[in-house]
Amino acid sequence: MIKRLLWLALLPLSAQAADDFATQWPLQLSQPDAGAYRASLDASVYNAAHWRDLRDVRVVDADGKPVASVVYAAATPLSGPLRTVELQWFALPVTAANADDDLSVVVQRDTSGKVVSVRNSVASAGAVGAADPVWLVDLGDDAGKLRALSVDWADAGATLDLGYRLEGSDDLRGWQVLDPQVRLVQLNNQGRELRSNTIKVETGLRYLRLVPLQRSGAPALRGLRGEMADVVVAGDWQWQELKADAASNVKDGYTYALQGRFPIQRLDVVMPANSAVSWSVFSRDADRPGADGSTPDWQLLTRGWNAWSLSEAGKQQRSAPLETSGIITDRQWRLLAEPGSVPSEAPLLRLGYRPGSVVFLAQGRAPYLLVAGSANMADTQAALDPMLDALRARNGAHWQPAVATLGASAARAGDAAYQPTKAPRDWKNVLLWVILVLGAAAVAGFAFSLLRSQRPDKKET
Structure with missing residues (x-):
């Protein structure tokens, strides 16, 4: 009897439906051997999805097996090609920057917030014995687009190794430290040159300032240039x-x-x-x-x-x-x-x-299907972002996987897919209790039989 119970407990559970998605769409591939594909989501996919994060939107192959895929619920704006612009900058004494970190008392701005003048500004730097100035930058309408800041020295052959603290602000009052120590290096030796005059910056703050970490040593500044990345909005409303x-x-x-x-x-x-x-x-x-x-x-x-x-x-x-x-x-x-x-x-x-998209890899057998609509999906997606980032770095920021398009939708499991499945009965736990009870009964029966066999026989009279 115990062997029979074990056999029943190890039978596969048939309560779980083999097909657990409400709707499906055929995927038409623009290139048969691209390897990676991207399909835009239409309104019917959002209508079918059950979860907020679209975890129940997947891609399966011809055998119904899931392939590596990742879903982006909304369109992601892309960065356009970098452009270089001359930045508006001002030089001011270190004492002005250190006065309670409030530059609004020495900076004059117009109604749009543009810096037009600085009181007590430093006319030039590089004079013998002069203290290095603080450089104040107004990004204006390009705030949030800056990716790198380049320093252009008036003396391109000067030897220097200088440190600065990069800070940012939205109102010229409160300042955030973006980088505690920026090194600007310019060295020459026997015709060879070592130059590091570019600072990586990613911030949405409008005003920047470079505060010197040394008292003096900086040559005159000819200009500051910024590398800007405009945002290209993907997808129409x-x-x-x-x-x-x-x-x-x-x-x-x-x-x-x-x-x-x-x-x-x-x-x-x-x-x-x-x-x-x-x-x-x-x-x-x-x-x-x-x-x-x-x-x-x-x-x-x-x-x-x-x-x-x-x-x-x-x-x-x-x-x-x-x-x-x-x-x-x-x-x-x-x-x-x-x-x-x-x-x-x-x-x-x-x-x-703005409609999002699904990116998937051509694993398994074609044709592929997009499926959506299930109350029984775990929050798991393939880790494709590192691969996509590497491909964009290698092939350009605008690189995208090959296009796949959705065909007409068709019912798959229908409304039944939106019903959470009941937790399966823990048959192993039940079986263990049955075995324990049967074992206890067997031991009790054996003990009872042993006691009966040891009782002395009554003498005949």
């Missing part, structure tokens, strides 16, 4: 247009339901002509329970968003879409009119996103 639920109203707010895990980054409303309303915007999702553990709470996204629509001389004008502070993947949305704003009717809510 796509929009989901939602109508308010019939049960919602202006008092409690208009509610909207989004069917899918779209990476929302823009909001827009379509209102009747000649109207202006100040809105508060909320979102929520059933997978994020509220304080009571059941009904999710509304999360405030923005307050006082002024949206308007004006018809003038037959021309329709509308307010610009609102940029969100990040990617939002909630399914439920709510518009609540601020006090004093009375919309004449529920507006049409437009949610904008």
Whole structure:
């Protein structure tokens, strides 16, 4: 009997469905032997996905086996080719920079924040015995694009080994240390030259300053150049247009339901002509329970968003879409009119996103399928980013895998894939208890039999 129980316990469990994705799409490859491919996600993929991070969007081969793939929920902006620009810079005494780290008292700016002059500025550097100045840089509209800072000395043949502290600020008051020690070296020996005058910089701060770590020794500065990387936005905006639920109203707010895990980054409303309303915007999702553990709470996204629509001389004008502070993947949305704003009717809510993509390797047998929609996926993806970064470094920043396109969608497992599977019964644990009980019973039976055999026989009378 025990052998039979062991045999039953080791049988494969058949409760797990072999096909656990709701929908599938055939993938058409632009090149048959590219090795790596990239397919853009369309609205049907976001509609089918169950998880916020799209972990249930995968690629499988002709045998149904998963291949190495990674999903990017939203389009990632790419860096354009580097361009070199002459930077606006000012020289000022070290004492001015050290006065409570507040340069706003010595720097004059225009209404846009551009530095136009510096009081007590240093006319030049390099004079004998003169203290090395602090260099102040205003990146202006190129803030956030700087990748490298190059120093151009007036004396290209000077021998120097200088140290600077690189700092950054947004307001000329509070300063952050970006690099505690930058070394600038320029050496010449028998016709050979060693030059290191480039500083790697990646920051979104507008103002930079280089503070000398030595008192003197720096030659005159001829200029500062910056290597800028402009951002090339990938993908066009796509929009989901939602109508308010019939049960919602202006008092409690208009509610909207989004069917899918779209990476929302823009909001827009379509209102009747000649109207202006100040809105508060909320979102929520059933997978994020509220304080009571059941009904999710509304999360405030923005307050006082002024949206308007004006018809003038037959021309329709509308307010610009609102940029969100990040990617939002909630399914439920709510518009609540601020006090004093009375919309004449529920507006049409437009949610904008840039489609993401899936990158996969051509493993296994073709053809390949994109599958999506499962409540039973673990948060695992292939580690393809290091390989993609290396290929871009070798082939150029704009290198991309070969194109793959999605065909028409088809049902796979359907709605059953969205139902979480029940945890399988731990048959091994049950079996161990059965064996333990049977073993105890066998021992008890053996002991009882032994006692009976040792009882003395009654004498005959």
